[in-house]
Amino acid sequence: xxxxxxxxxxxxxxxxxxxxxxxxxxxxxxxxxxxxxxxxxxxxxxxxxxxxxxxxxxxxxxxxxxxxxxxxxxxxxxxxxxxxxxxxxxxxxxxxxxxxxxxxxxxxxxxxxxxxxxxxxxxxxxxxxxxxxxxxxxxxxxxxxxxxxxxxxxxxxxxxxxxxxxxxxxxxxxxxx
Numbered sequence: 794x795x796x797x798x799x800x801x802x803x804x805x806x807x808x809x810x811x812x813x814x815x816x817x818x819x820x821x822x823x824x825x826x827x828x829x830x831x832x833x834x835x836x837x838x839x840x841x842x843x844x845x846x847x848x849x850x851x852x853x854x855x856x857x858x859x860x861x862x863x864x865x866x867x868x869x870x871x872x873x874x875x876x877x878x879x880x881x882x883x884x885x886x887x888x889x890x891x892x893x894x895x896x897x898x899x900x901x902x903x904x905x906x907x908x909x910x911x912x913x914x915x916x917x918x919x920x921x922x923x924x925x926x927x928x929x930x931x932x933x934x935x936x937x938x939x940x941x942x943x944x945x946x947x948x949x950x951x952x953x954x955x956x957x958x959x960x961x962x963x964x965x966x967x968x969x970x
Contacts (some may be wrong), residue, residue: 796848801873808874809855810847814839818880820871821846824889824915825929825968827853827960831888838886847874849891851967853960864890864916868897875905888912889941890968913941930965 796809811828819838823831828848835846849867851857861870871894875883883906887895892914899909915926929937934952938945952958 799874799877801870801877806850806858806861806870807856808847808850808870810845810874811835812843812845812878814841814843816842818843818845818875818878818883820875820880820883820885822867822871822885822887822891822894823849823852824891824913825964826889827964829853831891834886834888843880845874845878845880847871849894849967852964854963857967864893864897867894868901872898872901872903872905875903881905882907884908884910886910886912887914889915892916930968934961 796811798807798809800807811832813835819835819842821831821835821838821844823829823846828846831846835844838844848855850861850870871885885895885898885906885908887893887910889912892911893916895909895911896914896916899906915929927940929940932940935945952961
């Protein structure tokens with residue numbers, strides 16, 4: 794998928810994204826594995842709608858401004874993105890940490906957002922004493938897969954080589970922020 798780029802907040806935050814399909818807009822937000830982990834879903838949704846799949850700043854080699862370091866920052870950036878693209882009736886689909894971003898966006902009550910789909914969302918912690926959230930950045934990839942997938946052998950994403958492993962490590966560093 795070809796990527797486009799916009800600069801948000803007076804040019805201080807660059808955001809790369811793919812944009813495919815036509816019709817109702819779906820904003821698809823990835824988790825710690827990067828945008829590639831959601832490309833299949835984005836392509837499937839694009840058969841019946843318009844799919845916007847951004848890469849979070851700091852992921853997959855994309856620049857991240859130093860002061861841009863939290864879930865709320867991502868939520869505000871993606872609200873600005875849907876505004877910039879003049880999208881309406883948007884369904885926000887968030888996976889893992891992207892689900893947390895999607896929930897934060899919904900809390901801001903944008904009239905441009907019509908619905909929210911959370912897939913294996915993290916970060917929303919209703920009872921931290923009973924089941925504390927495990928920091929995935931402190932676990933080796935194999936342990937993360939066991940916690941993230943019912944069938945890790947089938948769904949886990951393994952780096953394809955040293956460059957992919959380095960990119961995955963950088964993504965996890967950004968996720969930790």
